[in-house]
């Protein structure tokens with residue numbers, strides 16, 4: 326299926342067929358596709374591209390100010406994870422990472438090493454960094470190995486099929502990290518920015534929060550946020566930024582992100598209400614990060630876009646946070662729920 330047009334919660338294919346998009350484009354379109362404020366911020370941006378780490382555009386500097394903690398920006402979600410894990414190495418001098426089964430952190434080699442999906446890892450196994458200590462998601466990992474620089478965890482696992490850990494699990498991870506002086510990295514790339522009803526999940530426990538997906542309002546932008554503020558200083562390694570990208574801090578993406586940060590807090594209540602509608606229709610998960618048994622191809626034939634999740638047999642829904650009750654009625658009706 327080729328997307329010819331996308332607007333709000335709806336997508337049209339090249340033949341003009343209309344779909345209700347429960348994927349939100351992998352959870353990116355928190356404010357809906359082509360949100361008018363986002364589109365206008367992009368269209369009126371006075372700088373389209375600046376000089377990456379050498380010279381921020383004014384709007385990039387403004388975004389850095391608006392983010393609640395010091396940050397290091399990236400382009401993809403995997404970049405934010407990469408920054409977070411390297412921060413832990415720089416801060417502790419130790420290489421070990423504790424990560425979980427079912428984790429998805431991206432496909433760059435460092436993020437891939439922490440990812441728990443064998444089909445993504447196996448072809449590149451010879452090149453994966455480590456050591457990675459894999460533990461069951463949602464369980465106490467026990468005393469951490471002495472070489473651990475950080476634990477990385479999703480507050481709710483997205484790609485594994487909206488897996489919600491037991492209450493207090495992040496607190497347990499915090500305690501385990503404190504026992505050995507390791508950092509707690511919360512990968513909120515999928516779950517963050519309102520998707521599970523909180524702007525910054527784990528903010529009271531994490532040392533670093535990773536954000537991506539929804540952050541750029543549809544343009545590629547990610548950030549590692551140093552909740553433990555002093556961690557930003559580990560990157561003072563010399564005159565040049567030694568971890569950067571040509572498009573870092575893209576002014577267009579930052580202009581869009583300012584709209585996202587402004588709008589999402591006003592949608593948190595609605596996420597709770599819409600999330601309960603999913604619950605009643607048999608979807609598990611949290612907020613608007615949902616999954617249930619189903620077939621994505623069959624859903625597409627009925628005019629609803631969902632994403633296959635987990636080991637197969639599950640479909641996931643991560644719609645715009647702006648989805649209305651009427652759109653939910655329509656989507657559940659089309660799916661026969």
Ligand SMILES: Cc1ncc(COP(=O)(O)O)c(C=O)c1O
Nearest residue numbers: 401402403429430431483514515
């Ligand atoms: C929790 C989580 N972390 C990281 C990533 C990687 O983001 P990206 O695909 O933008 O590199 C994803 C992508 O789905 C994700 O769900």
